[in-house]
Amino acid sequence: MTVDATLGTSRGLLIAIALSACAIFVADLSLPLGIALWSLYFAPVALSNLAWRPSAPLVTAAACSVFIVAGYFLSSGRESAAAHYAPLNRGFGVVAIWSAAILGRRFIVSRLEVRREDWLKAAQTGLGARMEGELTQAALGENILSFLTEYLHAQVGAIYLADGEASYRRFGTHSIDPSSAGPDVVRLGEGVVGQAARDDRLVHLEEVPEKYIDVRSGLGGHPPRDLVVAPASVDGKVHAVVELGFLNRIDDGDLELFARVSRSIASAVRSITYRTRQGELLEETQRQGEELQTQHEELRVQNEELEQQSRTLQESQMRLENQQAELTQINSQLEEQTQALERQRDDLTRAQADLQRASTYKSEFLANMSHELRTPLNSSLILAKLLLDNREGNLNPEQVKFAQTIYSAGNDLLTLINDILDLSKIEAGKLDVRPETIPLARLVDELLDGFKPIAQDKRLDIGAQLDDDLPAVIETDPTRLQQILRNLLSNALKFTERGGVFLSIRRAASEVVFDVKDTGIGIASDQHEVIFEAFRQADGTTSRKYGGTGLGLSISRDLARVLGGDLTVDSGPGRGSTFTLVLPERYVAKDAVHAPRRQATSMGRPVKARPEPTSGVATSPALDDDRSKWSPGGRSILVIEDDLGFARVLQSLAHQLEFQALLATTADEGLKMAERYRPSAIVLDAGLPDRSGLSVLDTLKHNPVTRHIPVHMISVSDYAQTALEMGAAGYALKPIPHEQLVEALKRLESKFTQRVRRILIVEDDETHRASTSLLLAGDGVEIVAVGTAADALRELGASTFDCMVLDLSLPDRTGFELLDDMSQKEQYAFPPVVVYTGRSLSSDEERQLRRFSQSIIIKGARSPERLLDEVTLFLHQVEAELPPDRQRMLRDARHRDAVFEGRRVLVVEDDVRNIFALTSVLEPKGARVEVARNGREALAHLEKEPGVDLVLMDIMMPEMDGLQATREIRKQAKHARLPIIALTAKAMADDRENCLAAGANDYIAKPLDVDKLLSLARVWMPK
Known part of the structure; x- marks a missing residue:
């Protein structure tokens, strides 16, 4: 502790001071006033200076002052003369005692400061001694x-x-x-x-x-x-x-000690730190000195070597001087060679330009050859399809088989043409890659489903195995991946007579490996590279057993490399083959910028009464839906929608309503899934990448397998009238609120769960009313027949109906007035209406009826077959469940299509074979076909013969091609709404864009798909 703690006051000193003061006080009381005994109080004050506490003299002086004053008042002899001087005397004594006390306090403080300073200096000295030395x-x-x-x-x-x-x-x-x-x-x-x-x-x-x-x-x-x-x-x-x-x-003395020794401690620490650092630097310097000495010795040795090298260089210089002369001569020769190389480079530049032109000519040649091949193939396929359908029933089974053979051969030739075009695109570096997410399990299921019938026919096993560590999905182009794997599986099945074909998928680092293994004939090792060359096969002799062009594997390897992978083979004669496709888990684009998946875009069509098909050929991504856990006969919905985000919303909503959900992003995929899975209902987008949604709806409603399925359409544009006329169960405009989506799905559910379908027949003639009721009656159909408009309104106000058959001539009011009342008064239900009358509707009457286009479907059903066809469409009845005579009537009704009945179709085509084929398709449907051989004839025909309902425009024609003819037609305001469907055999990507940009409403490539052509014609044909 500090000096304050070591310098204390003894108890005896304090008692002595107190006793002396008390003794003086007692003595003072015993003596009379006037005797200055109080002066003895200086003794205790003096003793207090020995206490070494600054407060001790002051406390003692205060006590003595109290005693002096008390002694004055308590002493005797106040009457004596000396007592009169006592107050003054004692007051002087108090002052004197306090003066002595103050002096004593100052003395103690001074001595304490000296002692404290000595204590602090002793601490500094002692600490300094502790910090000395090499520490x-x-x-x-x-x-x-x-x-x-x-x-x-x-x-x-x-x-x-x-x-x-x-x-x-x-x-x-x-x-x-x-x-x-x-x-x-x-x-x-x-x-x-x-x-x-x-x-x-x-x-x-x-x-x-x-x-x-x-x-x-x-x-x-x-x-x-x-x-x-x-x-x-x-x-x-x-x-x-x-x-x-x-x-x-x-106390403060302790704290002051810290302040006193702070600098000396810091200096000592700094000195030690510097000394330590100096020692380290000294060691480093010594080490570097030793290294320098070593380097010096090495330099000495190197100098000796350099001197030796210098002598060697001098000798070399002499040799170089001799060589210089030789090089001078060589340089002159090199200059001559350089000039020759420059001439060769110029020749190569010209050759490169020639190659570029040749590549351009090649592309044009392929496009033209595609046209020349597809044009005759088009007519062959169409006519073969007509023969194969045997609608007249006048061909025997053997003749139908001949037609099937012709049709299959034509499709094989079409596949070959497409392979050649793919090969040319790959060689030109113009093949687009559209990467998408592909679930591997789904991919395998689809591949096996397609090849199982072939394997069963050849009595071969076929299977697949997926490793456990595989990723669930990969990202690549689904169309190209399926093209490669289908070709490998097809080849494996073709060259395998016994055993089986197996597909296995495994993981290798960041890559996915597809192995297609067969137990077939095998391939010799010297043929492993040959089979990947275009138009080359392992057995290319005239006596070879297996057919094929030799393009498949060449295209497959090129496609694999475009996708960032490779295709190899391991095989030998008699031990089968294993083709290995290696692809990265995630496709990464290289030098070329590949086109993204095209979305539905405007075609630049002049008519706004129809939905617009898109201009790109889309590929459908492999979607994660419920097809892997499909339960036939369950509650299910097929969503055909190219917007994946909205499709997911519909899928989630379907799951909430306990539906199984299937997803398709293209028209073709949707049609295939509808026929394969036969869902309970369909939600269909109007704008799809490959075809318009209305075309899909038309195809669904003309297919007996899918005709009964209720379809709800959605679109950003209002095509409700057209969709409802074609048999849609409902229509909604995007954006669609959640509540409206729920309501739409519930309406679809009510359609396919409905057990009894109700028809209201409004006919004044009792005989016609009875015959119509008999025609439409059947299991699950309830018919209410009335003869007046008033009875019809009463029934419509009391209950709902799925369809209404209306005669326009009624006794109490006309059918027009009845429809007007139904539309204006909310208490009446407004079901789909089929106008069934004995007379044709005039243009004014039809326009009058179209005032109800938001909630009415106008059909001119003029025969019992047509009426049955229309009513079953709106009732969503399964055609296969109808009686045989009704099914026959429906087939007869569809043989001559009401859409084509009496319509004028202008076919602009220079090839007589295609003209004949198209005429054979359209005229049996009731259409009147008119022909123009080129674009100029088409313009002249339209000018001379107005009233054409539809134009089928070929693209490649003499004098004026189809693109120029379409542009010229669109320049005329009177033809602004004339539907034009472009026909082309080039099948190039820019050809589609050019057709739509020129003003065509839609596009179809040759060879023509008859059903797709008829579907497009129905959609675009004006009502």
Whole structure:
């Protein structure tokens, strides 16, 4: 502790001072006033100076003053003459005593300061002695901490020395448990130690919390009462921080000691640090000196070697001078060769230009050859399809088989043409890659489903295996991947007579490996590369057993490399073959910028009464839907929608309503899935990538297998009238609120779960009413027949109907007035209406009826077959469940299509074979076919013969091609709404774009698909 603690006052001195003062007071009371006995009070005041406390003289003087005053009032002899001077005398005594006390206090303070200064200097001297000598940082820290804890009687302590610019490391502790000592290194600003170092300011903490740290002995522990954290700095840099804990209260003298020794501690630490660094530098210098000595020796050896090399170089120089002369002669020869190379380079440049032109000519040649091949193939396929359908029933089974053979051969030829076009696109680097996410399990299921019938026919096994560590999906072009795998599986089945074909998929690093293994004839090792060359096969002799062009594997390997992978083979004669396709899990585009998947875009059509097909050929991504867990006969919905986000919304909503959901993004895929899975209902988008939604609806409603399925259409444009006329169960405009979507799905559910379908017949003639009822009656059909408009309104107000058959001539009012009442009054239901009348409707009457286009379907059914066809369409009846005679009537009704009945179709085509084929398709449907041989004839025909309902425009024609003819037609305002469907045999991507840009409403490639052509014609044919 400090000098204040060591200089105390003994109890005996205090008692002596008190007793002397009391004795003087008693003596003063015993003597009369006038005797200055109070002067003896100077004795206790003088004794108080021995107490070495500045307050002792003042306290003693105060007590003596009280005694002097009390003695005046308590003493006897107040009547004596001397007593009159007693107050003055005693007052002087009080002043004198206080003066002596003040002098005594100053004396004590002065002596204390001298003693304190001696104590501080002794501390500085002792600490300085502890810090002398060649010490390490750890030893210095221990010496400093040991001295301060001993000198100040501290119970615990620690010292931190600077360790770099912004941290302090603990180099010593005193009476501290290492487990509770905190971190060894404290950064600047961390905790009390770090903050004291940052601020260069002493921190004194009083009443330290109990759990901060304990001063422990063998029997127990107690937290310190005071804590001091003192930084030691010199020249503005803190070099050390001392932390001490005390069980007793410390005073200002202790704190002043920290201030006195701070600089000396910092200087000592800095000196040790510098000395340590100097020693390290000295060692480094010595090490470098040794290295320099070694290098010097190495340089000496190198100099000797260089001298030897110099002599060698001089000799070499002489040889080089001789060679220089030779090089001069060689240079002249090289200059001549350089000039020759420049001439060759110019020749190569010209050759490259020639190759570029040749490539252009090749592309044009392929396009023209495609046209020349597809044009005759078109008529062959159409006529073969007509013969194959045998609608007249006048061909025997053998003749139908001949037609099937012709049709199959034509399709094989079409596949060959497409392979050649694919090969040319790959060679030109113009093949587009449209990467999409593909679920591998779905991909395998679809591939096996397609090849199982072939395998069963050849009595071969076919199967697949997917490794457990495979990713669920990969990202690549689904169309090209399926093209490769289908070709490999097809080849494997073709060349395998016994055993089977197996597809396995495994993972290798970041790649996916597809192995197609067969037990077929095998391939010799010298043929492994030959089979990947275009138009080459392992057996190319005239006696070869297996057919084919040799293009499939060549195209497959090229496609694999375009997708960032490769295709290899491992095979031998008699042991089968294994073709291995390696693809990255995620396709990464290389140099070429590939076109993205095209979305539905405007075709630039002039007529706004029809939906617009899109201009791109889309590929359908492999979607994650419910087909893998498909349950036939269950509640199911097929969503045909190219917007994947909206399709997912519909899928989620279907799941909420407990439907199985199937997804398709293209028209063709949707039609295939509808026929394969036969869902309970269909949600159909009007704008699809490959065909318009109305064309899909038409195809569905003309297919007996799918005709009964209720279809709800959705679109961004209003084609409700057309869709409802074609048999749609409902129509909605995007964007569609969630509640409206739920309501639409519930309406579809009510359609396919409906057990009884109700028909209202409004006919005034009782005989006709009875015959119509008999025609439409059947299982699950309830017919209500009335003869007046009033009865019809009463029935419509009381209940709902699925269809209404209306005669326009009624006794109480006309059919027009009845429809007007139904549309204006909400209490009446408004079902689909088929106008069934004995007379033809005039144009004015038809326009009048079209006022109800938002909720009415106008059909001119003029025969029982046609009426049955229309009503079953709106009732969503399964055709196969109708009686045989009704099915026959429906087939007869569809043989002559009402859409084509009496319509004029202008066929603009220069090839007589195609003209004959198209005429054979359209005229049996009731259409009148008119012909123009080129674009000029088409313009002249339209000018001379107005009233054409539809134009089928070939593209490649003499004099004026189809594109120019279409542009010229669109320039005329009177033909702005004339439907034009482009026909082309080039099948190139830009050909489609050019057709739509020229003003065509739609597009179809040759060879023509008869059903697709008829569907497009129905959609675009004006009603």
